[in-house]
Amino acid sequence: DIVMTQFPDSLAVSLGERTTINCKSSQSVFYSSNNKNYLAWYQQKPGQPPKLLIYWASTRGTGVPDRFSASGSGTDFTLTISSLQAEDVAVYYCQQYYTTPQTFGQGTKLEIK
Amino acid sequence: EVQLVESGGGLVQPGGSLRLSCAASGFTFTTYAMSWVRQAPGKGLEWVSAISAGGDSTYYGASVKGRFTVSRDNSKNTVYLQMNSLRAEDTAVYYCAKDSSGNAVYNWFDPWGQGTLVAVSS
Numbered sequence: 001d002i003v004m005t006q007f008p009d010s011l012a013v014s015l016g017e018r019t020t021i022n023c024k025s026s027q028s029v030f031y032s033s034n035n036k037n038y039l040a041w042y043q044q045k046p047g048q049p050p051k052l053l054i055y056w057a058s059t060r061g062t063g064v065p066d067r068f069s070a071s072g073s074g075t076d077f078t079l080t081i082s083s084l085q086a087e088d089v090a091v092y093y094c095q096q097y098y099t100t101p102q103t104f105g106q107g108t109k110l111e112i113k
Numbered sequence: 114e115v116q117l118v119e120s121g122g123g124l125v126q127p128g129g130s131l132r133l134s135c136a137a138s139g140f141t142f143t144t145y146a147m148s149w150v151r152q153a154p155g156k157g158l159e160w161v162s163a164i165s166a167g168g169d170s171t172y173y174g175a176s177v178k179g180r181f182t183v184s185r186d187n188s189k190n191t192v193y194l195q196m197n198s199l200r201a202e203d204t205a206v207y208y209c210a211k212d213s214s215g216n217a218v219y220n221w222f223d224p225w226g227q228g229t230l231v232a233v234s235s
Contacts, residue, residue: 001175038219040221040222042158042222048227049208049224049225049226049227049228050158050208050222050225051223051224051225052221052222052223052224055213055221055223061223093157093158095158095221095222097218097219097220097221098219099218100163100172100217100218101160101172101174101175102148102160102220103160104157104158104159104160105157106157107157107158
């Protein structure tokens with residue numbers, strides 16, 4: 001199985017500040033035949049199901065604010081929130097869908113400082 | 114609007130069985146694979162199972178293989194998860210999710226249902 005590791009496990013950021021969450025896969029999730037990275041990001045607010053933010057490593061999901069962006073390739077990926085809003089308090093997960101079983105990172109808890 | 118509504122969770126004794134259901138609406142159900150993902154209390158996300166759009170391909174995580182069975186009824190827009198030989202470590206909120214394609218592999222999940230809680234305890 002591909003192991004997904006996120007860091008940090010948690011962080012506290014001031015409102016309006018920029019924040020970055022990292023995700024590393026134990027093997028590449030890049031498929032050269034279509035030039036795509038099989039990596040998604042989700043946001044889970046307290047008491048809610050996860051919500052898709054990003055797929056193909058950098059494509060925002062429908063309705064996702066443009067303060068959320070993501071990048072990376074191969075084994076190293078980042079999710080960036082350009083200006084933290086109060087409603088962004090959540091746990092963020094990366095997920096690889098390059099192989100079955102699809103696997104998730106352990107999550108990064110984002111709080112307001 | 115896409116909606117996924119899970120049901121069937123509850124308290125069950127170790128070794129018991131439960132069948133979860135997920136009723137889907139707002140999209141062409143027969144076009145998309147569906148997955149089950151679980152989350153133990155205070156823990157992260159674990160993919161459990163997936164079924165292709167036509168129901169001919171199914172996949173399972175190692176921790177549930179041989180005990181859980183996924184199925185779907187495309188006439189009812191519903192996907193099921195039959196869970197047998199339940200263990201304490203199966204205690205979790207079980208979410209159903211719409212896969213991004215009709216194949217049961219290589220998918221992200223969007224959207225997710227609200228989840229149903231399964232508690233395995235004596």
